[in-house]
Amino acid sequence: MGEQPIFSTRAHVFQIDPNTKKNWVPTSKHAVTVSYFYDSTRNVYRIISLDGSKAIINSTITPNMTFTKTSQKFGQWADSRANTVYGLGFSSEHHLSKFAEKFQEFKEAARLAKEKSQEKMELTSTPSQESAGGDLQSPLTPESINGTDDERTPDVTQNSESRAEPTQNALPFSHSSAISKHWEAELATLKGNNAKLTAALLESTANVKQWKQQLAAYQEEAERLHKRVSSGLMSVGLAASEDL
Structure with a gap:
């Protein structure tokens, strides 16, 4: 120029x-x-x-x-x-x-x-x-x-x-307000999704803990039954040998 x-x-x-x-x-x-x-x-x-x-x-x-x-x-x-x-x-x-x-x-x-x-x-x-x-x-x-x-x-x-x-x-700027509102809406959506995921994770963790407790109880019950069955079999065996 x-x-x-x-x-x-x-x-x-x-x-x-x-x-x-x-x-x-x-x-x-x-x-x-x-x-x-x-x-x-x-x-x-x-x-x-x-x-x-x-x-x-x-x-x-x-x-x-x-x-x-x-x-x-x-x-x-x-x-x-x-x-x-x-x-x-x-x-x-x-x-x-x-x-x-x-x-x-x-x-x-x-x-x-x-x-x-x-x-x-x-x-x-x-x-x-x-x-x-x-x-x-x-x-x-x-x-x-x-x-x-x-x-x-x-x-x-x-x-x-x-x-x-x-x-x-x-x-x-005329467009800055619209951009700001857009990102505020996006942020609110992300916060909502994050809250849902957190709640689901807490619920899942609680369920896992409950399942572990039930499994431990089942294992203990099975162990007791196993001992009772073993004890009963031994008693039957001794009685049979005495009859002979």
């Missing part, structure tokens, strides 16, 4: 924990450049940030996105295509407000571009395939992300930046 950034600032980058959907996970060790880009090929606006050579933000702005200020220096937005929530911690409230203004501006531009594209499709009756907005057309470099001094806000040195900590009230 050969376009230069149309607005740049610096911030600490976070993403929502994919497991808990509640806690923030930092994706940059220090403040990095976060830039707005316009992709003329696809007629979309994107937010992109690199940490070294790694792209830690590549978010296509859509008309239904909302940037929310959760504190004086922290803001966030949900990206359904990336299935995550991004968070940015700024060095000042001014930088946060400026970024939020640009977000709203480019969101409106994205809405107008989408409407214009739909009108064009209706006139030509030629459907166009929408490509995935999250793919980079060409490798980005830190130099292309940073842009020119006129295009980005004045940088604040890393040592002087006060890191804004994210709040824990991240935007909820």
